Every structure is written in structure tokens, then in C-alpha cells.
């Protein structure tokens with residue numbers, strides 16, 4: 179599903195677009211080469227590749243799968259995508275071991291309870307935050323945004339004159355409060371990560387769950403800023 183000039187939704191259980199357990203999966207057309215953000219819960223890889231090819235792209239052009247963070251619903255397709263397309267897996271250094279060993283931070287046991295099982299795979303490109311990763315003609319600005327998990331990253335690209343943010347699960351539309359109090363969750367880090375995102379001044383936002391935003395991203399981030407810094411807040415926890 180084409181969302182902007184070069185950004186596509188290629189998977190997501192929440193949209194009925196791929197298998198159960200899949201977060202939203204976005205593809206960026208980098209001009210000859212392709213990148214995706216996250217790989218889903220694992221079961222959806224064939225459907226996601228099918229979606230990519232139905233839109234006229236060759237999945238063999240997939241160069242990089244950026245991993246927003248280590249939770250099972252974002253990493254389960256790593257092996258499948260790597261084997262099917264030859265892409266490299268890029269993730270933050272704080273979560274490399276978790277990804278390669280399916281450690282506690284990945285919430286893999288929660289995935290198993292939901293009928294998802296997959297094998298780990300090596301991280302090929304270690305991200306630290308602060309760098310820019312070029313894929314084809316597109317520069318991905320990598321920002322370390324922990325809080326939801328220790329090695330959460332956000333990616334910023336320019337597309338059609340808009341600043342487009344991929345925040346993983348660290349932010350979503352309407353200031354939805356997601357997974358809280360799990361292993362690796364740190365509230366003060368989350369608060370400062372929201373401020374880091376706001377400093378990027380994004381126009382559009384493409385979160386790991388729920389709807390994407392084609393404008394007004396700053397207003398939705400401001401809701402978090404207000405909620406997280408209020409004296410009392412009605413917190414709803416969910417990983418869906």
C-alpha cells in the first residue's frame with residue numbers, strides 16, 4: 179500500500195495485511211534498492227514478500243531490514259527475510275545479544291504463548307545512534323530512543339519534502355501508551371526519547387502499531403509529552 183512518494187506499508191496484522199503477530203512493516207523505495215523497518219512476528223514473511231512483489235518491486239532488491247527494537251513482533255521475520263532476500267539486519271548495539279540469543283528483552287516467551295516461534299539470526303550492521311545510514315539514494319538518520327526497550331531506535335528520512343519518522347513502539351498516533359513495566363522498560367528514558375523525537379520536528383510518523391500519520395506528527399508527540407509529565411495519568415497497557 180503506497181503511503182507517500184517512497185514509503186509503503188507492506189505488512190501489519192492490525193491492517194489485516196499480513197499474519198497474526200506482525201507489527202506494521204514499512205518499506206522505503208530507495209531508488210533501485212529497498213529497505214524495510216521491522217520484520218514482524220515471523221509467520222507473515224511470505225505474505226509480506228508477496229505484498230512487495232504485487233506492488234511491482236523485486237524483493238531481491240531488499241538491502242536492509244532496520245529493526246526498531248528487539249520485541250518478538252518486530253524481529254520474528256529476520257531469518258526469513260535474510261534467507262529469502264539476502265538483506266542485512268541492522269539493529270542497535272544494546273540489543274544485538276538479545277536478538278542473537280532471543281533473550282528476555284525480546285519477550286520471546288510471550289510470542290510462543292501466541293503461537294509464534296522463530297530462530298534468531300546474526301545482526302549484520304550494528305547501530306549506535308547519531309549516525310546516518312545510506313541505502314541507495316536515501317539517508318536514514320538513526321536516533322537512539324530507549325525507554326520502551328534498551329536499544330530502541332527511531333529513523334528519520336526526508337521524503338517528498340516531508341520529514342518522516344519511524345519511531346518503532348516508542349510513539350504512535352494519539353499518544354497511545356503502549357507496553358509498560360516489561361523487562362527493559364524505563365520511564366525516564368521514554369520521556370527523554372519523546373523529547374528527542376520532538377526535536378527532530380517530524381511531519382509524518384510511521385509507528386510500529388496503529389495508524390500512521392501523514393501530517394501533524396508533532397501534535398501527536400506533544401500528547402505524550404503532556405501525559406508523561408503530568409502528575410497523574412490513566413495508563414492502559416497493551417502490546418497489540
Ligand SMILES: [Fe+2]
Nearest residue numbers: 247249347357
Ligand atoms: Fe515493542
